[in-house]
Amino acid sequence: MAGHSKWANIQHRKARQDEKRQRIWTRVVREIMIAARQGGGDPAANPRLRLAIEKAKAANMPADTIKRNIDKATGNLEGVSYEEVRYEGYGIGGAAVIVDCMTDNRVRTVAEVRHAFSKHGGNLGTEGSVAFQFQHCGQIVFEPGTSEDKVMEVALEAGADDVVTQEDGSIEVLTAPAQFEAVRDALQAAGLTPAMAEVTWRPTNTVTLTGEDAQRMQKLLDALEDLDDVQDVFHNAELAE
Numbered sequence: 001m002a003g004h005s006k007w008a009n010i011q012h013r014k015a016r017q018d019e020k021r022q023r024i025w026t027r028v029v030r031e032i033m034i035a036a037r038q039g040g041g042d043p044a045a046n047p048r049l050r051l052a053i054e055k056a057k058a059a060n061m062p063a064d065t066i067k068r069n070i071d072k073a074t075g076n077l078e079g080v081s082y083e084e085v086r087y088e089g090y091g092i093g094g095a096a097v098i099v100d101c102m103t104d105n106r107v108r109t110v111a112e113v114r115h116a117f118s119k120h121g122g123n124l125g126t127e128g129s130v131a132f133q134f135q136h137c138g139q140i141v142f143e144p145g146t147s148e149d150k151v152m153e154v155a156l157e158a159g160a161d162d163v164v165t166q167e168d169g170s171i172e173v174l175t176a177p178a179q180f181e182a183v184r185d186a187l188q189a190a191g192l193t194p195a196m197a198e199v200t201w202r203p204t205n206t207v208t209l210t211g212e213d214a215q216r217m218q219k220l221l222d223a224l225e226d227l228d229d230v231q232d233v234f235h236n237a238e239l240a241e
Contacts, residue, residue, distance in 0.1 A: 138180030
């Protein structure tokens with residue numbers, strides 16, 4: 001892995017997310033509705049819904065808006081029914097891309113995703129064509145300068161699977177999805193504030209892109225993230241400045 005660019009890539013991703021903050025409510029609402037429909041409307045018994053509500057609160061979504069969408073999903077109010085669908089494909093230089101969507105119209109969504117791939121030099125693949133290159137896990141990242149010993153002690157005690165220190169000094173805590181909340185909460189309780197914490201698809205290997213290839217890959221990622229039905233885009237490209 002190109003360790004020197006790990007932290008830069010995380011910062012870049014956060015900056016891109018901040019730029020699109022105005023669209024986050026739409027995506028959070030869909031996540032709340034899917035989570036509530038699949039696991040019930042009680043956050044105490046539904047870890048996925050708890051995480052979705054946390055995202056909503058972080059985006060300053062009012063409590064009544066959160067409750068209304070939970071009620072819609074659990075049948076207490078009439079609303080649109082969304083389903084989850086995942087697409088896999090290849091970007092520039094053979095970089096692997098996973099696109100998670102929530103949609104009320106699969107035909108529309110797949111057409112838009114396919115168009116974004118083809119327009120920007122990528123290819124939409126078949127189910128399973130790239131997923132094997134990713135690990136579904138909790139990922140908690142601390143910026144360079146954080147105490148490695150303290151992170152490791154707290155994280156492993158709380159049930160983390162691994163703690164990885166990158167060449168750039170950033171520290172990555174990896175967990176099973178089911179252990180993510182417990183490990184994150186333990187780290188925060190110990191005064192360790194992560195720069196990023198989420199359940200994600202983490203690449204097991206990466207492709208380093210530079211110059212024009214990096215720019216072309218970023219355009220593809222932007223085009224996918226700008227689609228209304230797209231919730232998350234995961235990839236294994238290390239984009240050099």
